Amino acid sequence: xxxxxxxxxxxxxxxxxxxxxxxxxxxxxxxxxxPTREQLDAARQEVAALDxxxxxxxxxxxxxxxxxxxxxxxxxxxLAKVEKTNGTPSFVAGVRLLQRVHRRAANPAHGIDGAGxxxxxxxxxxxxxxxxxxxxxxxxxxxxxxGALVVIHAFHGVVGLVELRQGDRVRHLDPAGxxxxxxxxxxxxxxxxxxxxxxxxxCSWSVTLSSHISRPYVQLIWVEAHDGPVLVxxxxxxxxxxxxxxEWDLRLGSLFDSAHARMLLQPYRAGALANRVPGGTFxxxxxx
Amino acid sequence: MSDETADREAPVSxxxxxxxxxxxxxxxxxxxxxxxxAQVAILSEEVRSPAERTIGDARDPETTLGRPxxxxxxxxxxxxxTQGVNxxxxxxxxxxxxxxxxxxxxFAAQHGVRxxxxxxxxxxxxxxxxxxxxERFVLKSNVGGGGVNVFPLVRDADGGYTDVLTGExxxxxxxxxxxxxxxxxxxxxxxEEFLTARGGGPxxxxxxxxxxxxxxxxxxxxxxxxxxxxxxxxxxxxxxxxADGTELVDxxxxxxxxxxxxxxxxxxxxxxxxxxxxxxIRRPLERLDFFETDDGLVFGEVTQNPGHLPxxxxxxxxxxxxxxxxxxxxxxxxxVAEGAxxxxxxxxxERLTRSAD
Numbered sequence: 001x002x003x004x005x006x007x008x009x010x011x012x013x014x015x016x017x018x019x020x021x022x023x024x025x026x027x028x029x030x031x032x033x034x035p036t037r038e039q040l041d042a043a044r045q046e047v048a049a050l051d052x053x054x055x056x057x058x059x060x061x062x063x064x065x066x067x068x069x070x071x072x073x074x075x076x077x078x079l080a081k082v083e084k085t086n087g088t089p090s091f092v093a094g095v096r097l098l099q100r101v102h103r104r105a106a107n108p109a110h111g112i113d114g115a116g117x118x119x120x121x122x123x124x125x126x127x128x129x130x131x132x133x134x135x136x137x138x139x140x141x142x143x144x145x146x147g148a149l150v151v152i153h154a155f156h157g158v159v160g161l162v163e164l165r166q167g168d169r170v171r172h173l174d175p176a177g178x179x180x181x182x183x184x185x186x187x188x189x190x191x192x193x194x195x196x197x198x199x200x201x202x203c204s205w206s207v208t209l210s211s212h213i214s215r216p217y218v219q220l221i222w223v224e225a226h227d228g229p230v231l232v233x234x235x236x237x238x239x240x241x242x243x244x245x246x247e248w249d250l251r252l253g254s255l256f257d258s259a260h261a262r263m264l265l266q267p268y269r270a271g272a273l274a275n276r277v278p279g280g281t282f283x284x285x286x287x288x
Numbered sequence: 289m290s291d292e293t294a295d296r297e298a299p300v301s302x303x304x305x306x307x308x309x310x311x312x313x314x315x316x317x318x319x320x321x322x323x324x325x326a327q328v329a330i331l332s333e334e335v336r337s338p339a340e341r342t343i344g345d346a347r348d349p350e351t352t353l354g355r356p357x358x359x360x361x362x363x364x365x366x367x368x369x370t371q372g373v374n375x376x377x378x379x380x381x382x383x384x385x386x387x388x389x390x391x392x393x394x395f396a397a398q399h400g401v402r403x404x405x406x407x408x409x410x411x412x413x414x415x416x417x418x419x420x421x422x423e424r425f426v427l428k429s430n431v432g433g434g435g436v437n438v439f440p441l442v443r444d445a446d447g448g449y450t451d452v453l454t455g456e457x458x459x460x461x462x463x464x465x466x467x468x469x470x471x472x473x474x475x476x477x478x479x480e481e482f483l484t485a486r487g488g489g490p491x492x493x494x495x496x497x498x499x500x501x502x503x504x505x506x507x508x509x510x511x512x513x514x515x516x517x518x519x520x521x522x523x524x525x526x527x528x529x530x531a532d533g534t535e536l537v538d539x540x541x542x543x544x545x546x547x548x549x550x551x552x553x554x555x556x557x558x559x560x561x562x563x564x565x566x567x568x569i570r571r572p573l574e575r576l577d578f579f580e581t582d583d584g585l586v587f588g589e590v591t592q593n594p595g596h597l598p599x600x601x602x603x604x605x606x607x608x609x610x611x612x613x614x615x616x617x618x619x620x621x622x623x624v625a626e627g628a629x630x631x632x633x634x635x636x637x638e639r640l641t642r643s644a645d
Binding site: 035043044046047050051053057058060061064065067068071079080083084085086087088089090091092093094096097099100101102104105113114118127128131132133186213214239240241242243246249253258260261262264265266267268270273274275276277278282284 | 301303304306307310311313314317318320321324325327328330331332334335337338339341342343348349350351352353354356357359360361363364366367368370371373374376377378379380381382383385386391394395398399542543567568569570571595596597598599613614616617620621623624626627628629630631632633634635
């Protein structure tokens with residue numbers, strides 16, 4: 001974020017506090033008695049102070065418009081143009097938005113679709129995994145203390161990122177197994193972290209499982225045991241998500257956007273998103 | 289002479305007049321400072337990336353849930369539509385069925401909301417039967433926004449027309465050419481009754497009332513006029529209101545607002561119609577447009593992705609963001625209750641269930 005003069009930030013803070021209601025207009029009462037010289041002086045000083053304030057604000061506005069312009073490959077972005085921009089996909093913004101929505105459920109941990117309840121129950125998780133033909137062992141107790149965790153960040157049938165974690169050391173791999181380097185400022189990158197031997201299997205199983213979960217983004221947490229991969233958890237409401245460098249936030253954000261659309265295919269195909277009219281659903285072909 | 293000397297020597301009435309002038313200046317300056325302050329507040333958010341806006345000043349950026357934002361949510365939906373995300377995934381949002389004007393109006397009419405009377409409908413601009421139309425009518429294409437393909441026309445004594453949008457004289461040939469210029473494969477044309485603004489003269493076009501709705505809950509509305517890309521010389525005007533009727537000054541500060549327009553005359557009726565229609569559209573947000581006419585409230589159109597998404601001061605961005613998330617939660621709750629959204633168990637589970645039976 002671009003820096004701003006501290007005095008101006010204070011000024012904006014004070015002004016922001018007043019923005020929710022119409023500002024007082026004409027608060028200087030119409031004089032019944034003629035104004036004194038001091039009153040006229042005070043009023044002129046107030047005009048001068050407001051002029052100075054406005055000048056500083058306009059300068060700040062221009063600076064911000066230049067920043068926005070640069071982001072769009074222009075010198076300055078006009079005020080009217082700002083509202084026409086589409087914004088950019090963002091992993092953090094998208095995932096947190098849907099999490100906040102699901103946490104409005106009567107039981108926030110379960111979410112509106114109850115997915116949290118299913119995957120909090122090892123027996124139901126195992127039933128889900130088996131039902132999709134995934135032969136992995138499901139063992140929540142195989143979590144911390146059993147070696148490195150392999151966290152698959154999955155977007156409704158697409159793997160976006162593989163995270164290898166042990167203690168506070170992490171390494172990331174893209175779905176092809178390539179290491180993008182130190183892309184996560186809040187974590188300690190360890191380039192020596194060995195890639196899991198069963199990476200492609202874990203990714204494949206994660207694709208299968210995540211595509212049947214009614215969320216655009218889930219974390220599938222695995223460990224590699226001697227006798228094969230073990231599914232430790234399916235986390236549909238992760239407390240921690242990686243905050244990555246902008247390029248990667250955008251990349252995973254695009255995957256989130258597409259996953260959001262795929263998530264909606266289930267109700268769409270069931271006709272549940274159709275526009276409603278009294279007595280049924282709206283049939284546009286009748287108005288063509 | 290200095291101000292001080294002038295003040296001392298001015299007669300009483302002169303000082304009073306001087307003070308009144310300064311007060312007027314003060315009023316204008318305060319207004320201007322408030323507007324630019326609001327613009328800076330909005331732009332200060334706009335320059336931040338969506339991730340930065342979500343994380344804010346959180347101590348641990350990886351665990352903060354962030355705060356709702358209308359701007360981020362509305363842009364996500366617009367992006368999904370306009371950048372082909374939904375189409376690539378095979379999702380054809382049903383709200384898009386309401387995009388064409390007559391389909392949107394039929395939808396509203398089926399909910400008992402009054403829509404403009406259609407006077408005729410034609411496949412292309414050459415087929416329009418001008419002679420069959422009354423003295424005043426509105427000729428439209430079924431597609432296109434921003435008033436580009438909307439011609440409110442009044443027949444003149446010489447057989448020509450006055451285009452009420454621009455105030456200029458025109459002819460049927462000119463209108464035909466303009467419609468052909470924007471013709472698309474899916475276009476067709478229709479004429480509808482000329483709606484008269486509530487309390488206005490016979491040729492007065494009513495202001496648009498644009499209501500931003502969140503799955504059955506209208507939260508923010510604007511009265512707008514002159515918002516037509518075809519009327520270059522007409523100054524656009526707008527006033528914004530909360531659903532309780534409170535006027536919102538400097539909340540949407542990046543576009544020009546005004547104070548000349550009338551506030552909605554029958555807010556309760558607007559809100560009721562908006563709630564009904566919005567609740568029947570299975571999407572967490574959309575905009576519904578109405579006209580307040582001499583003949584009551586008339587539905588205009590459904591807009592799934594406004595060309596200009598309101599960029600609001602932070603307090604209102606969060607307030608409408610909150611409304612959006614509440615709407616999305618209610619929509620998901622309905623979908624879950626209908627069995628249309630759930631974790632899918634595979635066939636193997638069904639086989640297991642069957643064998644257990």
